[in-house]
Each structure stands twice: as structure tokens, then as C-alpha cells.
Amino acid sequence: MPSSFSLRWLAVSIFIISSTLNYLDRQLLVTLAPLIMLEFHLNQTGFGILISAFSIAYAASSLGAGWVLDRFGVNRGIFSAVGWWSAAAIGTGMAPGLGGLALCRTALGIGESAGVPAVGKLNGYYLKPEERALGAAVNGIGLTVGAAIAPLWLGAAIAYGWRLPFVVTGICGFLWIPLWHFVSRAIPAHYRETEARKEPPRALLAILRERNLQLLVGANVLWMGSFSLWSNWITLYLTHVQHLELKETARYVWIPPLLSNLGGFFGGWLSLRWMKNAAPVPARRKAVWVSAAGSLATLLVLLAPNAAWATAWISVSFFFSLAGSVNIYALPIDIFGAKRTGVALAALTCSFGILQTVISPIIGYLSDHKLYTEVLFFVALTPTLAALLLNKLRE
Numbered sequence: 001m002p003s004s005f006s007l008r009w010l011a012v013s014i015f016i017i018s019s020t021l022n023y024l025d026r027q028l029l030v031t032l033a034p035l036i037m038l039e040f041h042l043n044q045t046g047f048g049i050l051i052s053a054f055s056i057a058y059a060a061s062s063l064g065a066g067w068v069l070d071r072f073g074v075n076r077g078i079f080s081a082v083g084w085w086s087a088a089a090i091g092t093g094m095a096p097g098l099g100g101l102a103l104c105r106t107a108l109g110i111g112e113s114a115g116v117p118a119v120g121k122l123n124g125y126y127l128k129p130e131e132r133a134l135g136a137a138v139n140g141i142g143l144t145v146g147a148a149i150a151p152l153w154l155g156a157a158i159a160y161g162w163r164l165p166f167v168v169t170g171i172c173g174f175l176w177i178p179l180w181h182f183v184s185r186a187i188p189a190h191y192r193e194t195e196a197r198k199e200p201p202r203a204l205l206a207i208l209r210e211r212n213l214q215l216l217v218g219a220n221v222l223w224m225g226s227f228s229l230w231s232n233w234i235t236l237y238l239t240h241v242q243h244l245e246l247k248e249t250a251r252y253v254w255i256p257p258l259l260s261n262l263g264g265f266f267g268g269w270l271s272l273r274w275m276k277n278a279a280p281v282p283a284r285r286k287a288v289w290v291s292a293a294g295s296l297a298t299l300l301v302l303l304a305p306n307a308a309w310a311t312a313w314i315s316v317s318f319f320f321s322l323a324g325s326v327n328i329y330a331l332p333i334d335i336f337g338a339k340r341t342g343v344a345l346a347a348l349t350c351s352f353g354i355l356q357t358v359i360s361p362i363i364g365y366l367s368d369h370k371l372y373t374e375v376l377f378f379v380a381l382t383p384t385l386a387a388l389l390l391n392k393l394r395e
Contacts (some may be wrong), residue, residue: 008126011187012135015122015180016142018082021173022115023146025089025108026054028169030232031150031253032162034239034246039162040098044236048364051232052357053102057109059353063208065114066346069121075184077342078118079177085111086173093166113353116329117345124333124341125189132333136268136326141261151250207343212335215389216344217351220328222386223288226298226321226379228356230256230314233363237314241372242307252311260318267291267323271330280334284327285390291324292387298380302373317379324383328390335393 029036029050037047069077088107095101123135153165207213234253238244244252267287274283298317304310332344366375 007187009138011183011189012122012126012138014183015078016119016139018078018173018176018180019115019119019139019142020146020149021082021169021176022085022112023142024149025085025092025146025166025169026112026231027146027150027257028153028165029054029092029105031153031235032157032165033235035157035162036101040101042098044240044364044367045361046364047236048361050102050105051360054105054109055353055357055360057106057353058113059109059350059357061110061113062117062346062350062353063343064346066117066342066344066349069114069117069342069346074118074121074125075181077114078180081111081114081118082173082177083111086170089166089170089173091170093163093170109353113346113349116349117342120329120333120345121341122189123330124337131272132330136264136329139264141264151254207336208347210336212393213332213344213347215392216328216331216335217347219288219386219389220348221351221355222382222389223321223324223328224352224355225359225382226295226317227325228352228359229363229375229379230260230318230321232356232360233367234314236367237372238307238310240367242304242310244307248307252307255311256315256318259315260322263291263319263322264326266319267326270323271327281331281393284331284334285387285393287327288324288383288390289387291320291327292383294320294323295383296380298376301376320383324386328386331390331393 033047036042040046042050065077065081068080085108088104088111091104091107092101095104119136119139123132123139127135150165157165234256235246235249238249238252239246270287270290271280271283274286278286295317297313297320300313301310301317304313329345329348332348333341336344363375366372
């Protein structure tokens with residue numbers, strides 16, 4: 001008979017398959033960017049605007065998605081969200097023109113805004129406090145697998161067109177819904193969601209006025225620049241800066257997301273280790289400071305003599321980005337409790353969506369004009385400012 005520990009982690013792992021599909025859909029756009037840009041005659045600035053269409057919807061929908069998850073429960077919320085974004089993924093593969101493509105990416109952003117808050121709430125219900133950063137790191141596995149699978153579609157996309165991978169991903173999303181329905185009934189959560197449903201809507205949203213959450217939102221905006229950069233621009237960086245052919249990028253683009261997952265576990269291990277002698281908040285702050293110091297390695301990308309070295313330093317940057325972010329996204333659960341985590345985490349995802357909306361066209365413009373140094377300095381230095389903000393959290 002499996003232990004309670006193994007069953008809890010099995011449930012979390014099955015749930016995180018939805019994160020894999022979520023991130024795969026995002027990374028397909030990045031991986032297949034040269035083919036999409038060629039068909040629609042886009043430069044990098046135009047591609048940045050296309051990313052912003054997703055990000056605007058993601059940011060605008062996040063708080064609503066978090067409120068729905070807190071008010072009606074994880075399962076109802078995630079079933080609706082996965083169904084929505086799966087339909088949007090299929091629509092992306094069938095979009096007849098650039099306007100239709102932008103509309104489908106906008107719809108995708110609406111559905112996928114529920115992903116991070118849902119995983120956070122699930123971790124709060126299934127995992128103990130000291131396990132939650134590791135839970136976020138396991139979610140990082142889902143993101144990494146999604147990012148690693150995307151380049152495997154390059155051969156098929158070149159042979160049969162870029163649309164097929166999006167359709168297949170959407171179909172897989174619909175298939176996940178009955179799988180989680182079965183698992184959630186077979187392995188019930190340790191904490192009852194009905195407690196959250198008793199909260200009136202205004203009480204659920206009152207958390208937005210709390211100073212700790214506002215500090216977390218500010219820190220998240222400052223922290224996630226490198227994550228946004230390497231999530232969306234690795235393929236274009238290698239083709240435009242290192243002058244690789246699209247087929248050649250398949251040898252490299254899967255490596256940074258894969259190694260970044262180790263960063264997530266490193267950040268989770270640090271906070272788990274320090275929690276033996278300290279409360280969760282101070283332990284996570286220390287882990288964020290270590291990650292901020294490591295993020296300075298982003299500047300070494302500028303010194304890379306070839307694609308292999310560029311990929312290596314991008315991987316280090318991505319590693320420390322995940323090491324810090326798993327702790328930042330675990331802090332709302334520590335501070336506000338599982339039943340209010342949906343809105344709290346939605347505020348973080350909203351801030352990330354706003355950040356990505358603003359900086360994606362800027363990164364595209366700077367990249368078109370070969371101003372890569374400015375971009376890398378920004379994403380290398382802002383994590384230190386994020387760590388300084390977290391020092392102001394009230395425990």
C-alpha cells in the first residue's frame with residue numbers, strides 16, 4: 001500500500017502534467033518563431049508585440065482566475081482553464097492570418113493565467129510548508145519538459161508546417177482533464193477546499209491591499225526579467241547573435257530550460273535546509289539572496305565566443321532565475337495560507353504578465369538594433385533589487 005507521502009507527491013506530479021502542456025504551448029511559439037515570422041513577415045519587434053498579445057491577456061485575467069480558484073475550488077477552475085487553453089491552442093494551429101493568430105494567443109493567455117495559482121493552491125493543499133518550494137521545483141520539471149519537447153517538433157514543423165504541433169498539444173490538454181478528475185477523487189487533499197468557499201468575494205480580494213503582497217508583487221516584477229528573456233528569446237538569440245541555422249538551434253535550445261530545473265531544486269533545497277533552524281520567510285529570503293548573486297553570471301553571456309558557450313551561460317542565468325522564483329512563489333502560501341493563495345499567486349502572475357507585456361517589444365526593438373548588452377545588464381542586476389524588497393516583508 002503506497003504511503004501518504006508518496007500518494008501526495010503522485011497527485012502533485014499528475015497535476016503538473018497540465019503545466020507541461022501549458023508551457024509546451026508557449027514554447028512552441030518561441031521554438032517555431034522563425035517559421036511563423038517568415039509566414040507573417042514579422043521582424044523581432046513584431047514578434048515581441050505578438051508575445052505581448054498573450055501577456056496582456058495573461059495579466060488582465062490573472063486576478064479573476066485566482067478569485068475563481070479560491071471561490072469555486074481548484075478542480076472546477078482548472079478544468080475550465082485547461083479546456084479553454086486547449087481550444088485556443090488548436091485555434092492557433094488553424095489561424096488563417098496574423099489577426100487570427102494574435103486573437104488565439106490572447107485567448108491562450110486568458111486560460112493559462114490560472115496555471116500558476118492552481119499549482120500553488122494544490123501545493124498548499126497537498127504539501128507541508130517545508131515541501132512547498134520543492135513542489136514549485138517539481139512544477140519546474142513540468143515547465144522544463146514542455147520546453148524540452150518543443151524543439152523535438154522542429155523536424156515535423158519544417159516538413160509539415162508549424163501549425164500541427166499546436167493542434168496536437170491542444171488535443172493532449174483535453175485528454176488530461178479526465179485523468180486529473182480520476183486522480184483527484186482517488187487521492188483526496190489533506191485540507192478541505194470548502195473552507196475557502198465560505199469567504200465572501202470581497203474578503204478574498206482584500207488581500208490585494210496587504211503590504212506583504214504588494215512587496216511580493218514588486219519583487220516578482222524585478223526578478224522575472226531573465227525568466228521572460230530566456231523563455232521567449234533563446235531561439236532568436238542563437239539565430240541572430242550566434243548566426244545558427246534554425247535546424248542547428250535544436251541542438252541547444254532544450255539545454256537551458258532543462259538545467260534551469262536543477263536551479264528550481266537547488267532553490268528548494270536551500271530553503272528546506274535553512275528551515276530546519278529558521279522560519280519559512282527568512283529561509284526563503286536567504287535563498288533568494290544566493291540566487292540574486294548567481295544571476296550576475298548573466299553578464300557572461302556577452303563574453304561567449306560561440307553558441308555552445310552562449311548556451312552554457314544562458315543555462316547558468318536560467319538556473320538562478322528558477323532558484324529564486326520557486327521561493328518567491330512559495331512565499332504567498334507561507335504568509336497567507338492555502339485558502340487565500342489563489343488570489344495572492346494570481347497577483348504575482350498578473351505582475352509577470354504586465355512585465356512581459358512591457359518588455360517584450362522593448363527586447364525585440366533592442367535586438368533588432370543589436371543592443372543586446374543593455375538587455376543583459378537589465379536582467380542581471382534587477383534580481384538584487386528584488387532581494388532588497390523581500391527584506392521588508394513582515395513575518
